[in-house]
Amino acid sequence: MKKERIFKNREALSTTFIPSYFPHRDNEIKGFANILKPALYGARPSNILIYGQTGTGKTAVAKFICEQIIEKAGNENKQIHTAYINCKQTNTPYGVLTNIGKTYSSEWDTIVPNAGWRIDKVYEALKQKADDNGGIAIVILDEIDALVNKKGDDILYHLTGLNSDLSNSKISFIGISNDSKFTTWLDPRVKSRLGEESLTFAPYNAIQIEEILSQRAQIAFHDNVVDPMVLTYCASKAAQQHGDARKALDLLRISAELAERDDCEIVTVKYVNKAQNIMEIDQVRSIVSTLPIQYKATLAGVVLNQGKRKDGHQTTGEVYSTYMQICKHFSLDSLSQRRVGHIISELDMQGMINAKIVSLGRQGRTKFISMAIDQNQIDELFAEDAFLSDISIELTKSGNYISSTQLRLI
């Protein structure tokens, strides 16, 4: 192993890193701390809702505050627990309750199975654990929007009502959302209980992002390995994207990694441009590689249909029939058109394809569908994937539905 010439501490640029100081978040932190302060005197802090776009530091600040408060509580011998739950990942009532329970007690896993119990029993167990433990719990519900609007959105109702059921302990919630309108979908009772206090994180501007970058760069890099222009450049790129500091950090990290791979002494602006390209491609690559097989088949259907119509506008029906042929050919269980229509919409949302609803009069109402990424990239990505490369090879061999577009696939 060669000695690290560029990086001193990679971690400092990762999105999960929590710095000890947050530039331009003094007011937010102060406000936050004031709301949570009662916890140190044994009182229940108000529930808080935090709004702000991605990359404005909501999650990091919330985690930071929790660490601080635990430390403080430790000094003063107060019982405070904190839990962090990402509701995008755990978006079921069962999962949320289980995650909170785990922070109370390490034996939770051995007592409560991760499936099988009826939900009110889990709820009872959690109450029990909480009261046994005593103290105050602060639960962070990140991306809380994922919990509402679904069938099980009464989970928030139960959670926020938890306090009145507890005798020996208290619990308060910090909800984090990037959609400031999400409370409109909320049950009014939950709305008032959850939003006792609220904070909004404004997006950073270019100058602020640059300061953040330089703070992190000092931790992450050795001295004089980064061209100062690089930070300015990364910051301005990210500021264009509604002040997303996370984007800026990613850009900086990848630029540095590229420079490192090139065995270059110093990170220059050249690498930032490279990094930007790579990030775009990598994003698509990671989406494609994690796509379930039915989604891949649908995507392949769209690709094979490209060029069938001169304007490149396929309809749902056309995609579905190609999809069916693919399924038959590879003895893959086929899904209903309703389902495939839904998959098309999802691929659209992920940015893999473009789908626009149009009305063709007597020809009915459907979607115009086309690929959102260019042919070269498609070829590359298909070749990397076992299933998708099979499709391009097999179909060419069999001589069925071959067009110039498909020939280009191999």
Added chain:
DNA sequence: AATCCACTGGAAAATACGGGCC
């Protein structure tokens, strides 16, 4: 103005699966 296509997209119901309870 009426018709009517080819879907869209919401909602309910079916199916499957992990796991407890008796």
Added chain:
DNA sequence: GGCCCGTATTTTCCAGTGGATT
């Protein structure tokens, strides 16, 4: 073994719908 829960994924059913055509 039979039945129940919670969760996830699909299927079934069906009431719309925008606008070219009649």
